Amino acid sequence: MNKPVPVTDWISDFDHTDPRWTENPYPIWDVLRAASPVVHTDRFLGVYMPTTYEAVKAIAYDTEHFSSRRIIVRNSRPPITQSAPPITSDPPEHKPAKQLLLPPFTPDAMKKLEPRVRAICNELIDQFINEPGVDAAARYTKHIPVRAIAHMLGIPEQDGDLFIKWIHEILELGITDEDTLMRAIQEMSHYFMGHIQARKSKPTDDLISTLMNARGPDGQPLSDMHVLGSLRLLLVAGIDTTWSAIGASLWHLAKTPADRERLIAEPELMPTAIEEFLRAYSPVTMAREVIKETTITGCPIKSENMVLLSFPAANRDPAMFHDADKVLIDRKENRHAAFGLGIHRCVGSNLARMEMTVALEEWLKRIPDFRLDPAGKVTWSEGTVRGPRQLPLLLGAAR
Numbered sequence: 225m226n227k228p229v230p231v232t233d234w235i236s237d238f239d240h241t242d243p244r245w246t247e248n249p250y251p252i253w254d255v256l257r258a259a260s261p262v263v264h265t266d267r268f269l270g271v272y273m274p275t276t277y278e279a280v281k282a283i284a285y286d287t288e289h290f291s292s293r294r295i296i297v298r299n300s301r302p303p304i305t306q307s308a309p310p311i312t313s314d315p316p317e318h319k320p321a322k323q324l325l326l327p328p329f330t331p332d333a334m335k336k337l338e339p340r341v342r343a344i345c346n347e348l349i350d351q352f353i354n355e356p357g358v359d360a361a362a363r364y365t366k367h368i369p370v371r372a373i374a375h376m377l378g379i380p381e382q383d384g385d386l387f388i389k390w391i392h393e394i395l396e397l398g399i400t401d402e403d404t405l406m407r408a409i410q411e412m413s414h415y416f417m418g419h420i421q422a423r424k425s426k427p428t429d430d431l432i433s434t435l436m437n438a439r440g441p442d443g444q445p446l447s448d449m450h451v452l453g454s455l456r457l458l459l460v461a462g463i464d465t466t467w468s469a470i471g472a473s474l475w476h477l478a479k480t481p482a483d484r485e486r487l488i489a490e491p492e493l494m495p496t497a498i499e500e501f502l503r504a505y506s507p508v509t510m511a512r513e514v515i516k517e518t519t520i521t522g523c524p525i526k527s528e529n530m531v532l533l534s535f536p537a538a539n540r541d542p543a544m545f546h547d548a549d550k551v552l553i554d555r556k557e558n559r560h561a562a563f564g565l566g567i568h569r570c571v572g573s574n575l576a577r578m579e580m581t582v583a584l585e586e587w588l589k590r591i592p593d594f595r596l597d598p599a600g601k602v603t604w605s606e607g608t609v610r611g612p613r614q615l616p617l618l619l620g621a622a623r
């Protein structure tokens with residue numbers, strides 16, 4: 225595979241997989257935003273990127289010109305053979321597919337799940353609390369969403385490494401490597417088909433059975449393919465995202481002792497702190513395919529291009545947020561777009577918020593003192609979901 229040519233002009237030739245973007249995208253977005261509300265690159269067969277909150281919102285709400293049939297910017301555009309409703313659906317198919325997924329993720333359902341998530345966090349902390357340091361991404365933040373979603377779906381929590389491997393192959397390696405992408409999707413489909421088949425003879429009371437028992441808008445049970453697509457979506461959408469959000473929050477607290485001490489002294493600030501971490505370090509950037517020519521905030525948009533729909537860049541727009549580049553854990557007004565805007569807004573936001581809150585609360589209770597390990601390196605995942613994948617921390621007051 226050819227290595228991409230390094231970027232020399234971000235404004236006309238941006239590349240969201242460039243290591244400089246992955247490492248610290250914020251100054252690059254400032255440059256792009258100052259140039260135009262929508263920029264374009266010829267890379268990845270042609271991609272626009274809205275840089276302001278207003279332009280991101282306009283595209284997210286416009287399902288006539290922008291389709292979700294492709295939601296990841298990749299080097300190639302293979303034929304669409306696998307769907308993952310509702311995230312890959314457009315109206316009118318989108319609404320019924322989404323409504324099926326909402327009931328298991330209500331705030332009440334999350335309250336019931338919360339004790340299990342608290343127990344998971346403590347089991348993980350028990351494993352390293354007596355060590356001087358830990359890679360918190362590998363040993364803490366990663367496992368919380370894996371185990372929570374496995375618990376909800378009724379699949380073995382021990383299969384977590386397999387899920388993480390598929391997600392890495394689909395969301396990162398798959399940007400440039402179509403074979404790896406297709407193999408990962410097939411492996412995942414095979415895995416879930418096994419679980420679907422098993423429940424046909426022996427029904428369970430988990431989310432897989434709930435989906436299998438659900439009825440579509442025509443009153444008929446969902447096809448196996450529909451159930452399969454939704455299961456693949458829940459696994460991909462539910463793990464990397466929250467892993468990243470918890471990791472970025474811990475990273476911030478590790479390097480900002482004043483915020484860490486304040487959050488411990490004033491735990492009532494947790495809800496605004498969580499929203500601010502979601503805004504400032506939003507992990508999820510989606511994509512759309514342009515299906516009809518149009519104009520967005522005065523910029524012409526041509527079809528056959530993709531759009532890099534950066535909710536994270538929208539969240540750093542100074543026209544929408546005062547001190548957009550500062551992290552203010554008591555920020556009052558915070559209408560961030562971390563969970564998306566428009567019809568595709570996140571189904572799992574209640575779960576994500578609960579996991580983030582519990583993960584930080586339990587960590588701060590047991591490990592009030594921690595900091596970045598100067599001998600280690602923090603690394604970030606690239607592309608669709610950005611978050612710390614290596615987060616070396618020293619535990620306890622400076623020893």
Ligand code: HEM
Pocket residue numbers: 284292295310311312322325373457458459461462463465466469506507508510511535561562563564565567568569570571572573575576
């Ligand atoms: C901090 C964690 C999370 C973030 C930042 C996040 C972000 C997002 C974003 C930005 C979208 C919109 C996609 C689009 O416009 O194309 C989305 C959709 C979605 N998310 Fe999340 N998500 C998170 C966690 C979760 C979890 C835990 C689940 C469930 C297990 C989940 C399930 C979904 C689903 C099913 C959709 C598709 C909704 C639709 O198409 O109508 N997400 N998420």
